[in-house]
Amino acid sequence: MSVHINAKKGEVAESVLLPGDPMRAKWIADYFLENVMQYNDVRGMLGYTGTYKGKRVSVQGTGMGIPSTLIYAHELINEFGVKNLIRVGSAGSYQKEVKIRDIVIAMAASTNSGLNTIRFNGADYAPTASFDLFQKAIKVAEQKGIAIKAGNILSSDEFYADDFNDFKKWADYGVLCVEMETNGLYTVAAKHNVNALSILTISDSLVTKERTTSEEREQTFKEMIEIALELA
Numbered sequence: 001m002s003v004h005i006n007a008k009k010g011e012v013a014e015s016v017l018l019p020g021d022p023m024r025a026k027w028i029a030d031y032f033l034e035n036v037m038q039y040n041d042v043r044g045m046l047g048y049t050g051t052y053k054g055k056r057v058s059v060q061g062t063g064m065g066i067p068s069t070l071i072y073a074h075e076l077i078n079e080f081g082v083k084n085l086i087r088v089g090s091a092g093s094y095q096k097e098v099k100i101r102d103i104v105i106a107m108a109a110s111t112n113s114g115l116n117t118i119r120f121n122g123a124d125y126a127p128t129a130s131f132d133l134f135q136k137a138i139k140v141a142e143q144k145g146i147a148i149k150a151g152n153i154l155s156s157d158e159f160y161a162d163d164f165n166d167f168k169k170w171a172d173y174g175v176l177c178v179e180m181e182t183n184g185l186y187t188v189a190a191k192h193n194v195n196a197l198s199i200l201t202i203s204d205s206l207v208t209k210e211r212t213t214s215e216e217r218e219q220t221f222k223e224m225i226e227i228a229l230e231l232a
């Protein structure tokens with residue numbers, strides 16, 4: 001057991017899907033996994049282990065934002081021996097070509113968080129996806145006929161920016177979409193020499209102002225889960 005995860009040793013699989021929303025974790029376990037056991041309920045941040053096509057896989061909510069995600073990723077890696085951390089999250093589009101329900105794989109994650117500048121004494125660190133998981137995800141998506149987009153994303157510290165037009169600067173530099181966790185996830189995975197990948201589904205667009213409902217964000221977005229589960 002760790003501070004935030006009350007699983008016993010061995011109850012968490014080597015590969016873990018990481019949605020921000022703990023209710024999406026429950027939905028993934030209910031909808032996709034067999035032989036499911038719930039291993040975590042601390043703070044309502046639900047975690048489950050089950051099997052997918054006979055392979056053991058876990059799914060753990062992380063909460064929202066880099067600080068919360070760092071807690072779960074750190075404990076999963078250091079206390080439970082997790083080797084593959086695959087985020088399955090929602091994101092807001094920054095580009096008109098990136099449309100609602102599109103899937104974006106984060107090759108790299110920029111941020112406005114100060115955590116890495118503190119960690120690296122004022123210098124920038126560029127956290128990137130695991131090349132191995134990235135390559136596999138591209139292959140799986142091709143096999144399943146699922147279109148994906150891939151590139152740089154923004155992990156923002158705030159959901160409600162003072163000025164929503166701030167996104168245009170990031171968009172000009174080719175950033176595809178915004179979410180709130182990947183920069184931290186890729187950094188902690190690099191530190192501990194394990195694999196991390198973020199697969200995101202566009203839930204809303206800062207360009208067109210369209211958006212999906214919270215229920216859709218919790219219970220749909222099946223294609224990114226299907227890709228993620230094949231990487232486990």
Ligand SMILES: O=P(O)(O)O[C@H]1O[C@H](CO)[C@@H](O)[C@H]1O
Nearest residue numbers: 019020021064089090179180
């Ligand atoms: O859908 P999840 O995985 O929670 O991800 C996105 O949704 C939350 C904001 O609504 C943030 O956590 C953001 O990164």
Ligand SMILES: O=c1cc[nH]c(=O)[nH]1
Nearest residue numbers: 090091092178179180
């Ligand atoms: O606009 C959005 C959508 C999902 N997640 C975010 O952080 N921002």
